[in-house]
Amino acid sequence: MAYLQILVNGLVLGALYACLAVGFSLVWGVLNVINMLHGSLIILGGYLTFFSWHSYGINPLVALPAVALLLYAIGYLIQLAIINPIVTQPVLTTLTLTFGLDLILYNFMTVYYTATPRRVTLDLGIVDLGGIVMPVDRLLAMGLALLLTGLLYIVMRGSRIGWAIVAVRMDRDAAALMGIRVERIYAITFGIGALMAGAAGAVFAMVYPITTNLTGTFLGKAFVVCVIGGLGSVPGALAGGLVLGIVESLAGQLVGPQHALTVGFVLMLALLVVRPTGLTGVRGYE
Amino acid sequence: MTMPILELAGVGKTFGGVQALRQVGFALREGQIVALIGPNGAGKTTLVNVVTGAQRASQGRIVFRGTDVTAQRPFQAARAGLARTFQIVQPFPRMSVIENVMAGALFAGAHARVADARSAARDELEFTGLAALAQRPASALTLAGRKRLELAKSLAMRPRLLMLDEVNAGFNSGEIDGALALIRRIAARGITILIIEHVMKVIFSLAERVLVLHHGELIADGNPAEIAGHPRVIEAYLGEKFARRVRELQANG
Amino acid sequence: MTARSWHYFLFGAWVLALASTPLWGGNYVIRLAITIAMYSALTLSWNFIGGFTGYPSFATAAFVGLGSYAGALTQNAGAPMLVAWLIATIFAGAFAAALGGIILRLKGHYFAIGSIGVVEVARLVTASWGSLTGGGDGLNVAFLPGGPDVVARTFLAAMIAIMVAAFAVTVAVDRTRFGFALRCIQQNEDAADMVGVNTTRCKIAAFVLSALFCGTVGAAYASWTGYIDPNESFSLLMTIKVPVMCLLGGAGTVLGPPVGAAAFTLLEEFFWANFLDYNRAILGAVIVILIFFLPGGLLNIPRAWSRIAGRRRSRKAPA
Numbered sequence: 064m065a066y067l068q069i070l071v072n073g074l075v076l077g078a079l080y081a082c083l084a085v086g087f088s089l090v091w092g093v094l095n096v097i098n099m100l101h102g103s104l105i106i107l108g109g110y111l112t113f114f115s116w117h118s119y120g121i122n123p124l125v126a127l128p129a130v131a132l133l134l135y136a137i138g139y140l141i142q143l144a145i146i147n148p149i150v151t152q153p154v155l156t157t158l159t160l161t162f163g164l165d166l167i168l169y170n171f172m173t174v175y176y177t178a179t180p181r182r183v184t185l186d187l188g189i190v191d192l193g194g195i196v197m198p199v200d201r202l203l204a205m206g207l208a209l210l211l212t213g214l215l216y217i218v219m220r221g222s223r224i225g226w227a228i229v230a231v232r233m234d235r236d237a238a239a240l241m242g243i244r245v246e247r248i249y250a251i252t253f254g255i256g257a258l259m260a261g262a263a264g265a266v267f268a269m270v271y272p273i274t275t276n277l278t279g280t281f282l283g284k285a286f287v288v289c290v291i292g293g294l295g296s297v298p299g300a301l302a303g304g305l306v307l308g309i310v311e312s313l314a315g316q317l318v319g320p321q322h323a324l325t326v327g328f329v330l331m332l333a334l335l336v337v338r339p340t341g342l343t344g345v346r347g348y349e
Numbered sequence: 350m351t352m353p354i355l356e357l358a359g360v361g362k363t364f365g366g367v368q369a370l371r372q373v374g375f376a377l378r379e380g381q382i383v384a385l386i387g388p389n390g391a392g393k394t395t396l397v398n399v400v401t402g403a404q405r406a407s408q409g410r411i412v413f414r415g416t417d418v419t420a421q422r423p424f425q426a427a428r429a430g431l432a433r434t435f436q437i438v439q440p441f442p443r444m445s446v447i448e449n450v451m452a453g454a455l456f457a458g459a460h461a462r463v464a465d466a467r468s469a470a471r472d473e474l475e476f477t478g479l480a481a482l483a484q485r486p487a488s489a490l491t492l493a494g495r496k497r498l499e500l501a502k503s504l505a506m507r508p509r510l511l512m513l514d515e516v517n518a519g520f521n522s523g524e525i526d527g528a529l530a531l532i533r534r535i536a537a538r539g540i541t542i543l544i545i546e547h548v549m550k551v552i553f554s555l556a557e558r559v560l561v562l563h564h565g566e567l568i569a570d571g572n573p574a575e576i577a578g579h580p581r582v583i584e585a586y587l588g589e590k591f592a593r594r595v596r597e598l599q600a601n602g
Numbered sequence: 603m604t605a606r607s608w609h610y611f612l613f614g615a616w617v618l619a620l621a622s623t624p625l626w627g628g629n630y631v632i633r634l635a636i637t638i639a640m641y642s643a644l645t646l647s648w649n650f651i652g653g654f655t656g657y658p659s660f661a662t663a664a665f666v667g668l669g670s671y672a673g674a675l676t677q678n679a680g681a682p683m684l685v686a687w688l689i690a691t692i693f694a695g696a697f698a699a700a701l702g703g704i705i706l707r708l709k710g711h712y713f714a715i716g717s718i719g720v721v722e723v724a725r726l727v728t729a730s731w732g733s734l735t736g737g738g739d740g741l742n743v744a745f746l747p748g749g750p751d752v753v754a755r756t757f758l759a760a761m762i763a764i765m766v767a768a769f770a771v772t773v774a775v776d777r778t779r780f781g782f783a784l785r786c787i788q789q790n791e792d793a794a795d796m797v798g799v800n801t802t803r804c805k806i807a808a809f810v811l812s813a814l815f816c817g818t819v820g821a822a823y824a825s826w827t828g829y830i831d832p833n834e835s836f837s838l839l840m841t842i843k844v845p846v847m848c849l850l851g852g853a854g855t856v857l858g859p860p861v862g863a864a865a866f867t868l869l870e871e872f873f874w875a876n877f878l879d880y881n882r883a884i885l886g887a888v889i890v891i892l893i894f895f896l897p898g899g900l901l902n903i904p905r906a907w908s909r910i911a912g913r914r915r916s917r918k919a920p921a
Contacts, residue, residue, distance in 0.1 A: 097711065099842075149894065154711050155658040155853075159846045160893045166886025174879055279838060283722065286715055294711075325726035328719050335716045336704050401796070427798035439796070441789040452786050455779050457798030463779060506798060 069312050071195050075205040077308020082208035082266065083281060084288035085215060085300035086259030092295015093232040093252045094150055099161040100141075101260055101285055102278035103168045108134055108261030109268035110172065113181040123183050123269055127207070131262040138257025143250045150249060165278075173275045180272035204270045211262050215255070216297040228252055232295050287331045306330075352415055354379040354510055354541050355400070360409030362392075362399055362565075369395045371565040373409070377510070382532075382542045384552045384573075387562035388585055393545045394436065396562065397512050401426040401433050414509065427457035432508035434499040436515045440487040447483040449498055450474060453505030470505055477501040477531060493524050497531075504535065511535065513544045517551055529554060561585070606777075609856050613769060616860065621762055624755050632754045638867045639761035640823065643815050644840075645848040645859035646768035651812040652845055653853035654781060655805060656788030657706065661717040663841035664724045665694045665816035666823070670835045671728060671735055673821025674743045683746070687821040694817025695810045702806040718841070725836035740831030743824050757826040764822065768815045769860070775811070776856050784808055788854070850892050852899030861900055 087101045111130045115121040141164065142150075149156060187199035219225035230238040231248045239245050267273055284307070292303020307327055314326035353376035362370040369392045377383055385393050398404040400411055402421040411419045413429060421429070432453075440449050450470035451463070460466040474480045477497045482490065490498060496516055503511055513532070517525050525548060532555060536542055546552050552559060552573060559576040561569040563585040569576055576582055584592035623635040644662060651659045673690035677683060705716045728735050735741060746753050775781040783804045786794035795801050824830045843866070845853075851862020869888055873881040892900075 091711070095711075097714070145890065145894075153658075154714060155652070155845060155849060156893060158658075158714075159849055160890060162842060162846060163886040163889030163893065166889070167883045170880055170883035170886065173882075286718065290712075290715055290719075322726070322730055325723060325730065328722045328726065332716060332719045332723060335708060335712055335719065403796070423792075423795040424798050424800050427796060433796070439790055439793040441786055441793060443789055444785070452782065452794070452797045452799075455782055455798075461779065463777065463782065466779075502797065 065316075068195050069316050070309060071197060073309035073312030074305060075197065075201050075308070076312060077305035078205040078208040078212075079263070079267065079270075079304075080284055080288055080307050081301045081304025082212050082259065083263035084285040084292075084304055085212055085297055086256035086263075087282075087285040088289045088292070088294055088296070088300045088303075089228075089259075090253055090256040091289060093228055094142075094146075094249050095154065096146065096150060096157045096161065096253075097154060098253075098256060099158060099165045099282065100168060101256070102280070102282035103165050103172065103275075104134060104138070104257050104260035105264035105267065105281045106273055106275055106278050107168065107172060108264030109273040110176050110181065110264075111261070112265035112268045113183055113273070114176075116183050117181075123185070123265060124207075127262060127265045130265050131258045134261030135254040135258035138260075139250045139254035141257075142253035143246070146253065147246055147249060169275060169278060176275070178275045180274040181268065182272040183269045185269060198270075201270050204266045207266045208263070211259065211266070212297060212301055215259060219297055224248075224251060284327075287327055290331045290335055351379070353377055354414055355543075356410075356412040357400070358410045358412075360396075360399060360406050360411060362395055362404065363407045369565050370399065370406075373562075373565070373567050375560060375567060375570060377541060377543065379509070379541050380536075380539060381558060382536050382544065382556050384556035384559045385543055385545045385562060386547070386552060386559060386576075390564075391562040391585075392565040393562055394514055395565075397433055397514055397543075397545065400512070401431055424456070427506055428459070430457075430507070430509035431512070432457065432503040432506045432510070433512035434496070434503055434514055434516060436518060438492075438495040438499050440495065440498060440502075442486075442488045444487055445484050446479060446487055446490065446498055447471065447474060449487050450501045450505045453502040454507075457506035457508075459507070466505075470501075473501040473505045476504065476534070492519055496520075496528075500531065500535075504540075508540060510541045510543065513542065515545055515547065517546065517548050525551065609773070612857065613860065616864070617762060617766060621758070624751075624758065629750065629754060632758055634867070634871060636754070636758050636761050636826075638864050639758070639765045640819055641844065641847060641863040641867055642860040643761065643765040643768045643819050644844045645851070645863045646765070646772050647812045647815045648844050648848050649772060649812075649853060649859045650775065650784075650808045651805075653848060653855070653858070654775065654784035654788065655808045656854075657805065657809075658710070658714045658845065659717045659809070659812060660714055660841045660845065661698075661701075661720050661813075662816055662844045663836045663838065664717075664721045665698065665813040666820040666840065667721075667724055667728065667832070667835035667837075668697055669694045669817030669820025670824040670830045671741065671820075672817065674741050674824040674830055675734070677743055677821075677825065678741075683825050686825070687818055690821035691814050691817040694813040694820070698810045698813035699806060702809040703802075706802070706805045706809060718838070721836055721838065721841055725832050728836065729832040735832070738832065740829055741824075743828050743830070745828045746825065753826070757822065760822050760826075761819070764815055764818050765860070769856075771811065771815075772856055772859075780804070780807070785854075846889065850889070850896075850899055852901035855899075855901055858899050858901045865900060 083105055087098060090096055090098045108130050111133070112123050112126045115126045116123050145164065146157065146160060149160060185200045187203065189196060189198050190202065219228065227238070227243045227248050228251070230241065230243060231245055235245055264273065288300055288303035288307055291306050293299035310330055311323045311327055314323040318326065355377040358374045360370055360373040361368065373396065385396070387393055395404065399406045402423045402425065406419055410417060413431060418426065418429065441452060447467065447470050450473050451466045454460045454466035454469040455463065458466070458469060460469055471483070474483055477500050479494065479497050479501055482494065487498060517528055520528060529551060532542065532544070544555065556573060559571065559573050560567060561576060561582050568581045568585060569579045580592065580596070583595055587595065620635045620639055623632050648659065648662055651657050669690040672693040673686045676686035676689045701720060705713060708716055729738050731737070746756060783794065783799045786797065786799055787801050787804060791801055820835065847862040847866040848859045849862065850866060852858025870885055873884045877884055
């Protein structure tokens, strides 16, 4: 029975990981840009949600769409104005650029919000399903994470924009020849990445204390999920997130929580060597 | 009889479900100029890839100058004296023309010092007529220039066997003549040449021997005149119906 | 003077400037000089794998951290300081040789991610192996006797020596066949293979070179500060700053790394000293601007100017 609890814990954690990583994976897969801003954008989403709840009493579920849209706009503008002119440069150049942008955002957040851990406390109680114990707010978070990820999948698969993004991801030049405005797609994709980051941050803030010190941790998780699950695909991010969540949960039980992180990274390294394209195989959108 | 410079026996290559090469066997004598022809998709480039180690043969043996090289990697082939040019030219984009040629001289050409490689490169640029463009960036050359650069680089590698993969693609008649003269001068240096070609003029004026590949199989091996009238070759290029018509026409005089 | 002579002259002048700081500067300036020398050694090291060969490595912190711990442990076991540094250097190199065979098979982004993963794993393993490394509590190393002035001068000399050694190796690589091979790999790895370059061996050699002086720096740093802990030794911030510094100065060149290291460090200090609250943001803004207008790095300013000037001229051309 204990293992079932571990598994469920892992799934809850995994859903959150998937949600926070999917935007990062999309930007990386489509724009070929490693977005060092991603961790900070997650925290930004979390802070905005927290403060609208704390200072104005706005229900986080209501704040979430607003925060998501705001971050979409921010991401869109950043990409169009700053990243786009150099988006075809090698990976290290664009990484340095996003690194610089991250320093700016991080600094402003630390000054404005301070690094005190914040958390939206929703007292929803604990649910007990046949021996498996789970706080309801965590279940809610998992549900939201899965919902957001699912919505993104539907958009990617079912809308013209989604197909255009996939086309650009597969072959940028061919997509341009077909009449797709690649620059706009890049901006939209980056915007979506920021949107998902912000939404993930909002969800996280409902269950865990967040602070600017976590930006690096979140970024690291996003990396690992991408490697495990593959780049640029929503199912990949979901698979990667769930695997990471379960592995960490198991490792936490077997070798202790302080080693759980190590196990996650060792898994990532092993996968990189054996199957760099990740679980979903080809840099593919299946 | 002297040892052949290159010998293939039962060479095959499979990609997934496709058999690109099937039981290919032949021997090249040193100093020959041999043409490798066949319809598109026959496997000519695959054959060159397999010989140089860019791809690994699935079956068979490849022997170069007496050594079994079936499993070698490209850099080993290069150092052993096997050079090839590419259909789609692959220069080092941010290096100058002479630096590109120096690359051939430094590694496969086994010049240990950069200064030696530079003078060897200069010689090859003279030989191929690119001396005036030595300092230009490789990316600034025209198509004809790039093909010559490929040649110069390959020559700097001091090859014993040079495989030319459609050097004349995209050339006009005058450029082809120039290329022909150059290839003859290369052969005069004692380098064995295997040339993949479509242009009949090149084949007939250069090659003393023609290998014909079709669907991965070697269907003919002889001098150009024999090959021109070879029924299986005609069939491969023109298809069965036309081949039959040609035979009927020939029979009726 | 040829370009090469300029390199030596400028670098030599810079070394003298750094070495002379005890004569005219206080402890703050000397510490700054030590930091600059240290980061110069690190950027020069990174330049082998990231600049010449074009493989964007983030493994720097792994090599530095392992060097720190190897050096500290060896010194604590009784070995003389310089011997400990030598052992740390060899250890870092051996680690890179073993790792290289595996990780250099990856290209581009995946290689970058793998190298970050190596840093993380190294840090986590070090932090967990408490019995050997002291774990999260850190490790103490015996202080060099003689007081703060002697210590400062000794380690200034040490870091400058490492920097000079790294520079010398850089020059050697730049001028020889090996450097040419690395450049070929960077521009077209398949073509390099076809032309006779043993790409695997060259890449591993470059990777090992990128680790050696990092190990030395790590060990020297441990001896200097007297205390190391996993978070600081395997710092992700450092491992990202080093390639950024090299990029800003001009990756793949000989002078670019020390120029970038010096410029970045001085800017960082300046902003920290004058704009404490927003120093990170300003540094970030500077990086963004530099990348935007000088993707080739500071050393490529002449080329960047001619590009901008050319664009303006062509816009003014008559229709």
